[in-house]
Amino acid sequence: MNTPTAQQLDAEDPLAAKRDDFLLPEQGVYLDGNSLGCLTRQARQRAREVVEQQWGQDLIKSWNSHGWIDLPTRCGEKIAPLIGAAPGQVICCDSISVNLFKIVSAALKLRAGRRTVLSTVSNFPTDLYTVQGLQALLGEQQCRLQLCADTELESALGDDVAVLLMSHVDFRTGYVNDMQHLTAMAHQLGALVIWDLAHSAGAMPVMLDDCRADFAVGCGYKYLNGGPGAPAFIYAAKRHQAGLQQPLSGWMGHRAPFDFDTHYAPAAGMQQFLSGTPAVLSMSVLEAALDVFRGIDLSVLRSKSLALTDLFIRQVRARPALADLQLISPIEHEYRGSQLAWRHPDAWAISQALIARGIIGDFRAPDIVRFGFSPLYLRYQDVERSVDVLEDIVCTGMYRQSQFQLRKKVT
Amino acid sequence: MNTPTAQQLDAEDPLAAKRDDFLLPEQGVYLDGNSLGCLTRQARQRAREVVEQQWGQDLIKSWNSHGWIDLPTRCGEKIAPLIGAAPGQVICCDSISVNLFKIVSAALKLRAGRRTVLSTVSNFPTDLYTVQGLQALLGEQQCRLQLCADTELESALGDDVAVLLMSHVDFRTGYVNDMQHLTAMAHQLGALVIWDLAHSAGAMPVMLDDCRADFAVGCGYKYLNGGPGAPAFIYAAKRHQAGLQQPLSGWMGHRAPFDFDTHYAPAAGMQQFLSGTPAVLSMSVLEAALDVFRGIDLSVLRSKSLALTDLFIRQVRARPALADLQLISPIEHEYRGSQLAWRHPDAWAISQALIARGIIGDFRAPDIVRFGFSPLYLRYQDVERSVDVLEDIVCTGMYRQSQFQLRKKVT
Numbered sequence: 033m034n035t036p037t038a039q040q041l042d043a044e045d046p047l048a049a050k051r052d053d054f055l056l057p058e059q060g061v062y063l064d065g066n067s068l069g070c071l072t073r074q075a076r077q078r079a080r081e082v083v084e085q086q087w088g089q090d091l092i093k094s095w096n097s098h099g100w101i102d103l104p105t106r107c108g109e110k111i112a113p114l115i116g117a118a119p120g121q122v123i124c125c126d127s128i129s130v131n132l133f134k135i136v137s138a139a140l141k142l143r144a145g146r147r148t149v150l151s152t153v154s155n156f157p158t159d160l161y162t163v164q165g166l167q168a169l170l171g172e173q174q175c176r177l178q179l180c181a182d183t184e185l186e187s188a189l190g191d192d193v194a195v196l197l198m199s200h201v202d203f204r205t206g207y208v209n210d211m212q213h214l215t216a217m218a219h220q221l222g223a224l225v226i227w228d229l230a231h232s233a234g235a236m237p238v239m240l241d242d243c244r245a246d247f248a249v250g251c252g253y254k255y256l257n258g259g260p261g262a263p264a265f266i267y268a269a270k271r272h273q274a275g276l277q278q279p280l281s282g283w284m285g286h287r288a289p290f291d292f293d294t295h296y297a298p299a300a301g302m303q304q305f306l307s308g309t310p311a312v313l314s315m316s317v318l319e320a321a322l323d324v325f326r327g328i329d330l331s332v333l334r335s336k337s338l339a340l341t342d343l344f345i346r347q348v349r350a351r352p353a354l355a356d357l358q359l360i361s362p363i364e365h366e367y368r369g370s371q372l373a374w375r376h377p378d379a380w381a382i383s384q385a386l387i388a389r390g391i392i393g394d395f396r397a398p399d400i401v402r403f404g405f406s407p408l409y410l411r412y413q414d415v416e417r418s419v420d421v422l423e424d425i426v427c428t429g430m431y432r433q434s435q436f437q438l439r440k441k442v443t
Numbered sequence: 444m445n446t447p448t449a450q451q452l453d454a455e456d457p458l459a460a461k462r463d464d465f466l467l468p469e470q471g472v473y474l475d476g477n478s479l480g481c482l483t484r485q486a487r488q489r490a491r492e493v494v495e496q497q498w499g500q501d502l503i504k505s506w507n508s509h510g511w512i513d514l515p516t517r518c519g520e521k522i523a524p525l526i527g528a529a530p531g532q533v534i535c536c537d538s539i540s541v542n543l544f545k546i547v548s549a550a551l552k553l554r555a556g557r558r559t560v561l562s563t564v565s566n567f568p569t570d571l572y573t574v575q576g577l578q579a580l581l582g583e584q585q586c587r588l589q590l591c592a593d594t595e596l597e598s599a600l601g602d603d604v605a606v607l608l609m610s611h612v613d614f615r616t617g618y619v620n621d622m623q624h625l626t627a628m629a630h631q632l633g634a635l636v637i638w639d640l641a642h643s644a645g646a647m648p649v650m651l652d653d654c655r656a657d658f659a660v661g662c663g664y665k666y667l668n669g670g671p672g673a674p675a676f677i678y679a680a681k682r683h684q685a686g687l688q689q690p691l692s693g694w695m696g697h698r699a700p701f702d703f704d705t706h707y708a709p710a711a712g713m714q715q716f717l718s719g720t721p722a723v724l725s726m727s728v729l730e731a732a733l734d735v736f737r738g739i740d741l742s743v744l745r746s747k748s749l750a751l752t753d754l755f756i757r758q759v760r761a762r763p764a765l766a767d768l769q770l771i772s773p774i775e776h777e778y779r780g781s782q783l784a785w786r787h788p789d790a791w792a793i794s795q796a797l798i799a800r801g802i803i804g805d806f807r808a809p810d811i812v813r814f815g816f817s818p819l820y821l822r823y824q825d826v827e828r829s830v831d832v833l834e835d836i837v838c839t840g841m842y843r844q845s846q847f848q849l850r851k852k853v854t
Contacts, residue, residue, distance in 0.1 A: 127719020129693025282540025308538020312671035
């Protein structure tokens with residue numbers, strides 16, 4: 033049996049029609065939805081509405097008439113089914129960094145007597161920085177960040193560990209950590225687990241409730257397509273919500289914010305995680321962007337994601353000119369996220385030359401070219417075309433041109 | 444000499460042309476710019492650009508090509524002249540609540556050995572809640588919120604006070620606290636001062652540098668017209684910046700965020716206050732909104748603000764039907780902000796009836812009708828019309844109708 037062509041795969045793609053919900057760049061192939069997802073038609077429409085009608089015309093009344101006041105909850109409930117959370121456990125607010133500070137503090141209080149937050153050296157830096165900030169504030173007697181290699185987690189999980197802080201999908205390699213196994217292992221040793229879903233939510237099924245996860249945070253602007261700097265979200269398992277105490281106790285987390293009491297009394301449930309006034313414009317756009325997931329079967333999404341990365345790997349390996357690209361993402365489906373990372377000594381120049389040719393991936397220091405595969409808007413022919421261009425850049429030595437060598441500020 | 448009419452005042456208003464920069468509601472009078480400022484033409488234009496072109500078409504490249512990465516600094520530098528701050532001391536990020544947590548923590552570290560944060564019972568609740576959150580996290584031995592009446596500040600400023608936390612303008616009454624005097628008094632006793640500028644920035648001159656203020660926070664969505672939930676800002680006097688340690692150490696506050704180091708090292712200057720990825724959509728809109736202040740002389744703005752509130756007071760007092768409205772805002776110009784608060788036993792019903800008639804003010808528990816006067820877009824004839832409607836509502840007893848009695852969620 034012949035391997036199907038990219039055209040055949042596109043023709044048979046059950047998600048093909050979803051692409052029409054997006055307003056994609058007119059040129060090129062966008063392989064960076066894991067950094068910043070694309071604009072949907074509904075998000076564009078909502079941006080106009082919330083700015084021009086809701087804010088511009090209806091002004092302060094919109095807090096009630098357009099439901100601004102419930103945006104954090106509404107957005108949270110829209111994200112919940114994407115991450116395997118029953119209702120009442122997800123809320124949208126602030127950034128991952130700020131939310132982690134709330135959650136790590138709250139989790140440490142739940143495990144009084146223990147002070148260690150265990151994470152891995154490969155975790156996304158802001159997750160580590162947040163704990164370091166808390167450690168500097170509380171002192172090492174109260175909070176201590178311990179880092180280990182990914183392979184040493186089991187032995188590092190000692191009985192002083194209050195919190196295991198893990199990324200579900202590694203931001204560099206796309207390696208999928210085993211949520212079920214690691215959560216169970218941590219629980220057995222009396223630790224709580226916080227999952228960072230930045231690189232999984234919206235790209236694959238996440239099963240927080242089924243894995244009995246304790247807490248999670250995630251990002252609105254990657255696979256959820258909420259727009260640059262879109263608000264983040266928090267998941268807290270129902271069983272923990274009653275006893276929590278989070279330190280960023282702003283007025284929107286108060287039980288009755290408009291009573292203007294001088295004393296803070298936390299709201300029940302997830303609202304206790306709110307701090308200041310929500311970013312209404314950004315959150316409205318995120319809310320509309322989430323509609324693109326309506327009716328999506330996450331296992332179908334996952335199958336397409338894996339088929340896209342399979343095709344990319346197959347195409348690279350079929351071209352001798354690309355033999356110097358070393359795949360550092362897992363080849364096993366079970367451990368592969370929705371992105372691929374390739375090591376190359378000229379990774380920076382290659383990523384820049386690709387961008388100049390319209391193939392947008394990104395560079396991660398020191399020597400990685402990273403490609404993200406958003407199954408909602410990417411076609412198999414886009415994958416094939418990307419590898420065609422990559423081959424051309426390497427074969428012709430285009431990436432050696434001086435304009436691609438100079439390293440600039442990157443994101 | 445006759446008192447000038449509203450029409451005459453409008454004809455002579457040096458700021459009259461600024462009104463054309465705003466896209467105001469087609470009907471009614473908006474006296475709530477102190478809760479949510481109005482949309483400017485430039486903000487609407489930028490909202491479309493940042494969503495449809497920068498995000499939609501240019502995507503990840505916009506971090507550099509459209510300067511998203513520098514937005515927090517650019518916005519901060521645009522706010523700086525409005526609050527009397529020389530360059531390099533203001534940055535835009537997060538919410539007031541989150542920013543106060545950073546600042547109060549940092550200020551306490553600068554005054555090691557002292558643990559008290561002194562504030563007044565009339566301060567905006569989120570300011571107090573933030574300190575209460577920090578107190579619960581650190582324990583009372585490290586941080587303790589002490590509240591006093593506004594009149595008791597002088598005697599309450601003991602030698603355990605590390606931080607005096609004040610609103611520049613009281614959110615209920617509009618009373619202007621004397622920044623120069625209170626800052627000097629606190630300094631004399633060895634305390635640092637944090638000013639909350641939510642109800643002054645953009646409505647009157649603020650002289651942070653001249654008063655030798657230590658820190659300040661403020662709001663993007665009131666008189667700065669940045670849109671609902673617009674990001675807030677932080678001011679930190681240059682002399683304090685080198686020795687600071689703020690606990691919300693996210694990746695955007697790192698010296699080199701894209702090196703992805705595992706260890707946090709704060710950026711120099713104001714960037715150390717950044718935490719997570721900035722809310723690009725909201726912050727871009729705020730940045731554009733700030734352009735309306737270009738060329739504005741803040742003393743002219745202040746004169747108009749006072750003339751507007753003078754007119755409102757004069758008009759109310761001239762109408763016997765309104766004798767039950769008790770002004771709780773200062774009558775002296777020196778102490779009057781850009782808002783007026785009136786006490787009335789039926790304040791809720793009156794504010795609702797006014798809204799039904801197109802006059803948008805707001806209610807503050809338990810018995811206050813509050814009106815904000817944004818000098819950039821409010822006309823003297825709007826003030827006169829508002830009082831006409833208010834008189835009519837009271838004279839006819841319209842506010843006693845049942846639909847205005849039921850108390851709902853308000854903002």
